[in-house]
Amino acid sequence: MAPLKSMEQEYPIIDAAFQKFCASHGIFSVEDLLMCDIDALMAFADKEPKSEKLKQGFTQILTIIDGLHQPWLNGLDLLEDAKWNKHVLSTGCKRMDELLQGGLRKGQLTELVGPSSSGKTQVCLQVASSVAKMQIGSVLYLDTGNSFSPRRIAQFVHKSSGSVLNYQADHIPLQKVMNSVLCHSVFDIFAMFDILHQLEINMKSQIHKADHQVQLLIVDSISSLITPILGGSGPQGHALMISAGFLLKKLAHEHNLAVLVTNHMVGGEGGITKPALGESWKSVPHVRLLLSRDHGSNICNVSVLKHSSIAFGREASFMIYD
Template sequence: MDWTQLDVPPRIISAVSKANIKSSRDVLTFSIGDLQKITQLSIGDIHQLQKAVSVSLQKHPVLTALQLFSEKSRFPSQHQKLSLGCDVLNNFLRGGLPLVGITELAGESSAGKTQIALQLCLSVQFPESYGGLGAGAVYICTEDAFPSKRLQQLIKAQHKLRTDAPTDIIRKIRFGDHVYIEHAADIDTLSDCITKKLPILLLRGQVRLIVIDSIAALFRCEFAAKDAAIKARHLQSIGAKLHQLSQDYTTPILCINQVTDAVKETDSILTYIGLQGKKVLPALGISWSNQLLMRLMVARTQREAPPPYTGCVLRTMEVIFAPHVPQGSCYYTVGLEGVKGIEEQSL
């Protein structure tokens, strides 16, 4: 903060500067006694300083949610999303993944979770004008080896999938050089990666997307049912760290999650009844659910996709909860070129 802008005597400004107080937050949160010790000012001077700081902060008007929504041109970052690389899926999710917050992608094996994550790792590297963020991605594997062969297939097929982007732009992007892979075999390694390695890449601007595949694997291995309280604390700690990174660097976080069968009838809001009528629950319970901004669930159906997707199996993506997207579902397929959404009227 520029202390010279405050309506206080120069001696108070000088004392604050010598005490190396950097922000108005320190002035308002430190006790009067602590401020006296640091600045050597009288109680009257401290009161005058705090009042001047409060007045200066009031000059910045508070914005309402309606203003942020209606005045989009003034707040572009509030409305920017990370494209999934497919117009149908982008329209379904109102633009794509939010840039701040944790998005969960849950579903059974073979539902297409990893395929969507890989596609996002490529999409994030496109310029902002084509739905990307102009940076790379970190892919943290906690169970299986990273699917490098599949990534190379998707890279080679980008010119077919991303028909919205000029060929020369696609050729200029060195996709394989900007996907950073990390393997975390236990919770301590994952926490160490989040707190030490990721901030370096984010600070340098090398990455703008974090993928964890999957968040459930480590917790299912390391904790038994009797360790629920300890498990919840670890989940809250990791969630808080991810939220801080997302907030500080305006970076979307995608966490892939597993599911578990619902063994009895329940009215819980976490229960997900897929289009196949099978009841499943996202793993990790309510402690993890409270960390999420948006929950998506994907499933593989028994139906074959219509032309021109003949030969591909229909899959579904459903919004379970999100602050900006209503609950709903969308069909998609996974082919050699990548993940493609299907319009309802095409079925």
Template sequence: MVVLREGMCPGLDEDLVRDLRAADIKTVEDVVSSDIEELAQRCSVSYKALFAIRRVLLAQHTAFPVSGADLYEELLSSTAILSTGNPSLDKLLDSGLYTGEITELSGGPGSGKSQVCFGVAVHISYHLKQSVIFIDTTGGLTASRLLQMLQAETSNTEEQMEALQRIHIFRLFNIFSLLDCLYSLRSGGLQQVSVGGGSVKAVIVDSVSAVISPLLGGKQNEGMSLMIQVAGVLKTMAKDFNVAALVTNHVTRSGSGELQPGLGVSWSHIPRTRILLERVERATPVSHSSMRSATLIKSSRQPCHIKEEFDLQWGSRSKEASSGKRKLDETDSG
């Protein structure tokens, strides 16, 4: 508790401190929690002056006690951890995708980036009963693909349709359309999408590099500026609406020949967590063609360079669904 004393802020002079104490207002917490209008009358001071004093005191001393229940409510409303549905990825991500943050999957063609994104969208819409915004910049996503994956989760047609309705797909093939879409979602579109089926908990952009990297060659400055705009609107949307942003990126090779995410150093500061996906090459049968490795290359929660292997068909519930998804994987370019 902070005891009131003169000079703590403009307007809080010796006379006012004395009057406040006479009214049994002895601490900063007393001022903040009291009825200002009533207190102004009791101390014969203007409401406006007392209101200004309270505002300054609030700014200076914000650490007032709150109950554990209030803190838990705040945590629930501000941060959620969304399982990807893939135990290996969840392990790397320290339980899943965090709302308020950008998570990046990078990898070369056929590494499974898109397939993982489809799986995440299906898991959030079907298992978590929440809505997902899926921005497809490569033309790789089709409703039939999503339906096939949902059929692996449930044979109930009604449940499949309900889950499909919670996945809102935007097909955008240049950076200006992407920016228009993101700004529109941030300025109210997210709430509109939420009407009728779970609040939006994830925004997936597959792929962010497909629309940004073509601009980073020639008109370097313009491309860089547009990239930073995309990053900025994604970050503020994630924070303001408590959604998890998941983006995919291509890869390049470093001077030493190692794979690294594309889009350069400026972009590398944008995602809070980055995962590199690669095919697992095995000399054994084709049954392993869907095996992938995931390496954590940036994280504020886990040691980097830990690696997990997983099967791209992790969500399959039946042999038919599994074979259907295998066909998808074999044609998957990202």
């Protein structure tokens, strides 16, 4: 999200005096504000000579965040949008494509949840290789845990081609595929916001260059970025989580790209595990898939937890090779 200084021209209430007050409390951006106790800031503002103006500034920023909602669409708008824009991208796995009626749907956010070592990252890498190999655009891969493996993507590419891994023999096509996968290491949610906002700016400037645009955005994993900010009793962590979900869905919808995120599992009532990030996040993804794998097995099982046109519980199995 934006630094406060960059908002002054469009919103005069966020002037130098407001910025100075915020800076005295270590606040220089919208993210900084969301991470603070708003009630405490209001109490500090009450002690200032121009307290009402300061409060108006805070209200303005919160109103901007509150207004970040997609417009209402009628049924005809949604039907036309689905008909012309929301195509699918193959995951590179026949069984998963069959389950998902073709693959990952563009314009939607798909979440892959599962315990550690269930194969979430392997699926992300396979999907990245599949989309990059189609040469219809690029893949943006946000790696939050140093798990991105270019060699693994190369293996998936060669496996799908039915060839042995040979960098010399297949150098040119492999190079084209690898050039289509852009990886960023991201270790906190603010770095992710910066990358996503830059992506949005870039895509708006490349409207007529669809063949070069990002077709797939992967965040592996979204929960590792959000979980650290959810601690404490304040609402700011929750607000940042919802903002992250909104921005991902906004990018998917407005720029017709598929978004794939991963989420880990946590303990629930009675020792039953459940997806992390809670009930508020549960409503964010359009599609939610559960991935599982027995210890020591290469066989993965994926089942539908949420989908607009596929029954809950439908599942498929596939193999992740070494």
